[in-house]
Amino acid sequence: MKTFAVKGNLLYTPSPSRMVCLPRHFLVCENGRVAGTFPALPEKYAGIDVVDCGNGLIVPGLADLHLHAPQYAFRGLGMDRELLDWLREYTFPEEARYADLAYAEKAYRLFADDLKKSATTRACIFATIHTDATLLLMRMLEETGLVAAVGKVNMDVNSPDYYCESTAVSLSGTERWIMQSRAEFRNVFPILTPRFAPACSAKLMAALGDLQQKHALPLQSHLSESPAEVAWVKSLFPDCRFYGDVYDRFGLFGSNGPTVMAHCVYSSADEVELIGKRGVFIAHCPQSNVNLSSGIAPAKAYLESGLRMGLGSDIAGGFSLSGFRGISDAIQVSKLRFRLQDDSQRPLSLTEAFYLATKGGGAFFGKVGSFEAGYEFDALVLDDRSLPATGELAPEDRLSRLVYLGDDRCIRRKYVSGKKILG
Amino acid sequence: MKTFAVKGNLLYTPSPSRMVCLPRHFLVCENGRVAGTFPALPEKYAGIDVVDCGNGLIVPGLADLHLHAPQYAFRGLGMDRELLDWLREYTFPEEARYADLAYAEKAYRLFADDLKKSATTRACIFATIHTDATLLLMRMLEETGLVAAVGKVNMDVNSPDYYCESTAVSLSGTERWIMQSRAEFRNVFPILTPRFAPACSAKLMAALGDLQQKHALPLQSHLSESPAEVAWVKSLFPDCRFYGDVYDRFGLFGSNGPTVMAHCVYSSADEVELIGKRGVFIAHCPQSNVNLSSGIAPAKAYLESGLRMGLGSDIAGGFSLSGFRGISDAIQVSKLRFRLQDDSQRPLSLTEAFYLATKGGGAFFGKVGSFEAGYEFDALVLDDRSLPATGELAPEDRLSRLVYLGDDRCIRRKYVSGKKILG
Structure with a gap:
């Protein structure tokens, strides 16, 4: 060069x-x-x-540490729901359509074209449970020249019949996707993607932990996003100390590779401590956390604690793919958090929010940002x-x-x- | 036609x-x-x-019930301050420049061109204390074909030396501006504009009340925007029951003509009651209230109480002139208010926020929206x-x-x- x-x-x-x-x-x-x-x-x-x-x-x-490519086509719609209802009513039915490669081709084309034109140069991306559609998305992204970690989603329990895998199919599809994408792509690489703890059986999570070690893979998932979700995880895993502890027990919380967890709005002190100890990246998604009425993550406190953190658009909980909008949203919600929730934490400055969008999130990809x-x-x-x-x-x-x-x-x-x- | x-x-x-x-x-x-x-x-x-x-x-x-034309040129800057500091450090120095008609011409041109291209068809606009620059702005807006209520600002106390009028000059300038603009314009009309209670002497407010009756004018001002401002008003007018009572004692709170008050983030129950009784319009300015770390007005409750209300961009406390952005901001902050402050008030729906931006605010101009x-x-x-x-x-x-x-x-x-x- x-x-x-x-x-x-x-x-x-x-x-x-x-x-x-x-x-x-x-x-x-x-x-x-x-x-x-x-x-x-x-x-x-x-x-x-x-x-x-x-x-x-x-x-x-700019680095976008969290977004769902198959949700791009319905961004700006269904914004009157909270997380679990929104998943059931909008997200899962739409994601199920990606079993059809012709639909996936049409929808992912819109996404890849717009991501290329955006301010984002690197991204962590959720696809769907479909192996071939995920490979199709990766092929399109490879052509853009962007660097992207893309994940075939795993979900084998607590999911709608029409959008759920058996554990065996989930794992075999995951292995095929890892091998095929590693053989085919240079700029785009696989990232293990258990959707979130409620949608993954213990057996699946344990097997994903093995896969992560075997293939030396990064991992992405969701953590402590909304009150109802946190309560659900607590009821599903009563012996876990906190939400992140579920992942950690299966080695999916940074102990076996670079890991990014989206949201962390409701992380307990213990959870925050483990995030720091394991070097887990937080994907702070301010716009999505507003749209789904989730709340406001204490990004300023995380930054001051020296946690690793970047911003995520969380398409389509967030409607905007713009990293600049992400920066201003991060500042804006931090002001409301300061005013309404905890005035001991000052709002984020422009410099701090810009850092999160560049070097903060970029660090997930190495010396980037x-x-x-x-x-x-x-x-x-x-x-x-x-x-x-x-x-x-x-x-x-x-x-x-x-x-x-x-x-x-x-x-x-x-x-x-x-x-x-x-x- | x-x-x-x-x-x-x-x-x-x-x-x-x-x-x-x-x-x-x-x-x-x-x-x-x-x-x-x-x-x-x-x-x-x-x-x-x-x-x-x-x-x-x-x-x-769309109707924009509250914005400051002379602040348009610095929108998106100084967003790391709260109201009173922001006024002192950014706003007053910039507004003072409009004494220079050449500067006013250049800066107002940017504003008028962009307002014409925006989704806004009607607006309530603050100018500066300068009579001739205000007439210049009105002339430009008249040419756009938009309908606008434009106010020469009155401020004779508690303001910086370099940006303050004597009571006499404020009043004589106001009368000249009323007569001249009424003679000259068809779509653009004068609206009395005492900046806010702290910047107006009792003598000035009393005289403006007389002017309002004499000339049958509408009126616009600010009300209960930020905690520090509300405390300041309380200390300046210790015998008034609440902030709005200051205006009301001088007949400036809807008793003598259509009145719009911006913000109402911290209106007490008594104040809200008087707003309803006097038929005062609330200009809900969600983006500005975030940017200046003011808070979130209870717009849903106001709407359910049947108060008259529209949206305001509040340029340049708000950085965006877009009425569509105003609608989405209103929805978004109502979600955070629901989650963080008062979960008895549901978030605004798209329909409700769209109503505010159209028929709700349009009502200030008659059968509009x-x-x-x-x-x-x-x-x-x-x-x-x-x-x-x-x-x-x-x-x-x-x-x-x-x-x-x-x-x-x-x-x-x-x-x-x-x-x-x-x-």
């Missing part, structure tokens, strides 16, 4: 409390990684290609000319406006590991 | 609990008002012009082809998606009182 540079106003967050702004700087890419940031191009880079983005902003690509040397060259070139101002604004203020007011029209160019995939 | 019809999927809310959907119907406009809705064009209308909007949705124009016969012909033609689905959706579901996911690209045509002003 050729060494090159992009030039513009660089903004990134090496830590949750620090936004670095480098006006009109060069960001050099070598072998798909950031070689450095420079006010003028050093002699050793003389003659490399430079993409001059003028007065544009350049920021790290920053412009520090050695990080993967995932970058967005942003154009805010559709947001006119009455005078010159500082780059940090322009980023604030993009976060609150920007849309897909503002994303002019997108790189993943040094490859331009958009623009 | 010629009689004509638009044809498409009509959606409107005659009451907070009822969404009427009339697929592929004709909406007839006679003398700027709705003559009726028909599955086929009645014989008496044979030969009138028909605008066929195909499979598009047609909904009433519905397609019932006799209502002003304010209509939006919406195009949701940028939101592809995997199959045919019912018009109500398409509206849901537009509310959550649409943007200015979806607004194809806009009528105000029967005049096409966009598209």
